[in-house]
Amino acid sequence: MNSALVKIVGGVIVAAAAIILFGAAFTVSQTQYGLVLRFGETVRTISNPGLYFKWPLIDAVLTFDKRILDLDRPAQEVIASDQKRIVVDTFTRYRVDNPLLFYQTMQSIEGANRRLASIVDSTLRGVIGDATFTTVVKTDRDGLMQKMRSEVNQQAKGFGIEIVDVRIRRADLPEANQKAVFQRMQTERQREAADIRAQGQEQSLGIRARADREVATIRGEANQKSEELRGAADAERNAIFAAAFGKDPDFFTFYRSMQAYETGLKAGDTRMVLSPDSDFFRYFSDPAGRRASSPTPAN
Amino acid sequence: MPWSNQSGGGGGPWGGPPKNPGPWGSGPQGGGPSGGGQRPPDLEDILRRSQDTIKNLFPGAGGGRVGGKGAALVALGIVAIWLATGFYTVRPNEVGLNLVFGRYVGTTLPGLNYNWPAPIGSVIKPTVTEVKTMEIGVRSMADQRRGARSPVDEALMLTGDENIVDIDFAVQWQISPTAPQDYVFNLRGPEATVKAVAESVMREVIGKRNIQPILTTDRQIIETEVRTRMQDVLDRYKAGVVIRLVQLLRADPPAEVIDAFRDVQAARQDQDRAKNEADTYASSIVPVARGDAQRVVQEAEAYRSQNVAEAKGAASRFDQIYAEYKNAPQVTRERMFLETMERVFGRVDKIIIDPKNGGVVPYLPLNELSRPSSPPQRPGQLGSNAARPQDAPR
Numbered sequence: 001m002n003s004a005l006v007k008i009v010g011g012v013i014v015a016a017a018a019i020i021l022f023g024a025a026f027t028v029s030q031t032q033y034g035l036v037l038r039f040g041e042t043v044r045t046i047s048n049p050g051l052y053f054k055w056p057l058i059d060a061v062l063t064f065d066k067r068i069l070d071l072d073r074p075a076q077e078v079i080a081s082d083q084k085r086i087v088v089d090t091f092t093r094y095r096v097d098n099p100l101l102f103y104q105t106m107q108s109i110e111g112a113n114r115r116l117a118s119i120v121d122s123t124l125r126g127v128i129g130d131a132t133f134t135t136v137v138k139t140d141r142d143g144l145m146q147k148m149r150s151e152v153n154q155q156a157k158g159f160g161i162e163i164v165d166v167r168i169r170r171a172d173l174p175e176a177n178q179k180a181v182f183q184r185m186q187t188e189r190q191r192e193a194a195d196i197r198a199q200g201q202e203q204s205l206g207i208r209a210r211a212d213r214e215v216a217t218i219r220g221e222a223n224q225k226s227e228e229l230r231g232a233a234d235a236e237r238n239a240i241f242a243a244a245f246g247k248d249p250d251f252f253t254f255y256r257s258m259q260a261y262e263t264g265l266k267a268g269d270t271r272m273v274l275s276p277d278s279d280f281f282r283y284f285s286d287p288a289g290r291r292a293s294s295p296t297p298a299n
Numbered sequence: 300m301p302w303s304n305q306s307g308g309g310g311g312p313w314g315g316p317p318k319n320p321g322p323w324g325s326g327p328q329g330g331g332p333s334g335g336g337q338r339p340p341d342l343e344d345i346l347r348r349s350q351d352t353i354k355n356l357f358p359g360a361g362g363g364r365v366g367g368k369g370a371a372l373v374a375l376g377i378v379a380i381w382l383a384t385g386f387y388t389v390r391p392n393e394v395g396l397n398l399v400f401g402r403y404v405g406t407t408l409p410g411l412n413y414n415w416p417a418p419i420g421s422v423i424k425p426t427v428t429e430v431k432t433m434e435i436g437v438r439s440m441a442d443q444r445r446g447a448r449s450p451v452d453e454a455l456m457l458t459g460d461e462n463i464v465d466i467d468f469a470v471q472w473q474i475s476p477t478a479p480q481d482y483v484f485n486l487r488g489p490e491a492t493v494k495a496v497a498e499s500v501m502r503e504v505i506g507k508r509n510i511q512p513i514l515t516t517d518r519q520i521i522e523t524e525v526r527t528r529m530q531d532v533l534d535r536y537k538a539g540v541v542i543r544l545v546q547l548l549r550a551d552p553p554a555e556v557i558d559a560f561r562d563v564q565a566a567r568q569d570q571d572r573a574k575n576e577a578d579t580y581a582s583s584i585v586p587v588a589r590g591d592a593q594r595v596v597q598e599a600e601a602y603r604s605q606n607v608a609e610a611k612g613a614a615s616r617f618d619q620i621y622a623e624y625k626n627a628p629q630v631t632r633e634r635m636f637l638e639t640m641e642r643v644f645g646r647v648d649k650i651i652i653d654p655k656n657g658g659v660v661p662y663l664p665l666n667e668l669s670r671p672s673s674p675p676q677r678p679g680q681l682g683s684n685a686a687r688p689q690d691a692p693r
Contacts, residue, residue, distance in 0.1 A: 197566045245617060
């Protein structure tokens with residue numbers, strides 16, 4: 001009986017020890033912070049993961065995510081300093097770096113997201129509102145993002161939060177402006193196309209004109225050379241004739257006239273009305289051969 | 300591992316007696332697959348220690364020796380089996396991350412590994428060799444069904460010269476093989492972060508450039524720049540992600556204006572065509588003109604040779620006749636006149652009217668004279684008229 005009692009008592013003790021042990025031990029994982037609260041008061045902040053013990057039933061443990069957390073904001077229309085409207089959406093990456101402070105000011109990740117959202121939005125308006133549209137889109141988006149990050153970080157410090165990054169995901173034109181841009185792009189391209197076609201015409205006409213000019217030059221030069229050659233030929237011919245015929249101009253006149261009659265008066269196209277008085281017919285009526293007038297061709 | 304057990308214990312297939320015991324021994328109380336593995340903890344030591352712990356925990360029970368050795372053996376067996384569940388395998392495309400009480404204690408490579416069994420230890424095995432592809436801006440049916448963010452919004456981006464381009468791109472990334480623990484422990488939603496960073500960086504890079512280079516020459520540069528900048532940002536987050544490749548799948552003008560852009564291309568073709576046509580025209584007329592020019596010059600040369608030769612011939616003929624004529628001028632002159640007239644009158648129509656007889660009115664039927672005959676040449680005009688080839692003496 002005694003040994004049975006010992007057994008029962010032993011069993012109870014073992015069970016109680018086990019319950020206390022399990023109630024007292026807790027783990028904080030690699031991705032978490034732990035806060036040990038005693039009646040609502042923070043007694044311990046745990047940053048390193050591992051196995052920890054607390055007083056069972058008295059202490060409560062809260063864990064917070066230690067990883068980089070994300071906050072994506074929907075797109076919103078912002079006015080840049082040059083009055084242009086831009087649709088911007090951002091995403092923020094942050095991490096809890098002081099779990100105690102975070103717990104005291106934010107209580108939960110959801111609460112932190114709500115607070116951060118308004119901080120990010122107002123910072124976005126401020127930073128973009130100070131910058132020109134071109135700065136946002138083209139020249140210094142990186143600088144603006146850094147500025148936003150440091151400003152948000154400044155404001156979030158009191159909440160035990162460290163801002164890892166605030167980035168502009170998109171910075172686009174509002175729908176209505178987009179249509180205007182499309183129209184401008186279209187007209188720009190149309191102008192470009194017209195310009196290119198006109199250039200084609202210009203080049204084409206230029207090439208044709210140059211070709212025509214070249215042709216004219218070639219022909220003109222050829223004609224010039226031809227005339228020169230012909231002129232030289234004529235001069236040479238005249239010189240030859242002059243040299244030959246100059247020996248007796250009187251005989252030449254006679255000789256050449258004879259040739260001219262022969263070639264000039266052809267059969268079929270010449271009709272002569274002659275007087276028998278002409279020199280040719282001088283023996284017609286007078287065998288002594290008196291001179292008469294020369295023959296006259298008709299027409 | 301059955302192989303090492305065979306060769307170590309029962310003798311290999313080569314039949315020789317085992318000179319040494321297996322490298323890991325074959326501790327039977329280790330249970331199960333203790334024969335192999337990378338570096339198993341010293342199981343006997345562990346068992347002995349846990350035995351001691353149990354003894355220390357229950358000094359009363361130990362002192363009483365109530366259940367005897369049987370109960371102790373059963374407890375030992377249970378502990379041994381529990382410890383044996385700590386073995387796990389890591390597949391070749393994975394690494395193992397060992398956690399003890401939630402704390403990351405080390406990385407293991409593919410093969411058989413050991414960690415403390417649950418609830419003390421746990422293992423996370425991320426796939427590190429797989430290259431994942433994320434397409435941004437691509438209109439897939441699945442996206443539309445899910446009602447996800449309109450891909451058109453994702454795809455349209457503002458360029459530096461305030462134009463809009465339609466960009467689809469793909470990011471190939473993988474969990475960093477050297478720092479998989481960063482991927483697992485550092486970010487909540489690492490995949491969403493990769494996508495957000497990709498979009499943000501691509502828009503930033505596109506925003507710096509003008510539309511024309513984006514559409515044509517700068518594609519490669521954009522891909523490289525986006526990749527390096529994404530890597531920079533993710534490294535700053537310690538995301539444990541390696542960006543392998545950024546690929547521009549499409550960089551087009553938006554659908555609303557693409558016709559105008561295509562028309563520019565067409566205009567370039569038109570320009571080339573106009574130029575080619577003009578070149579064709581030029582190359583067809585210029586050689587012909589050169590040929591013509593040669594012909595004209597050659598004709599002139601021919602004229603020259605012909606006329607000079609003819610003149611020389613005529614001069615020579617005259618010289619010879621003149622030489623004869625000088626011998627008997629009167630007779631020769633008469634003879635030549637008569638011979639010529641003989642030939643001329645021999646072939647022309649002639650009417651001889653004696654004016655002394657009078658009374659005949661010459662009637663000329665002009666309509667029958669279709670062509671006026673050339674007027675008689677006067678000797679004085681001969682020199683200049685002789686320049687015309689048709690008048691040259693035969």
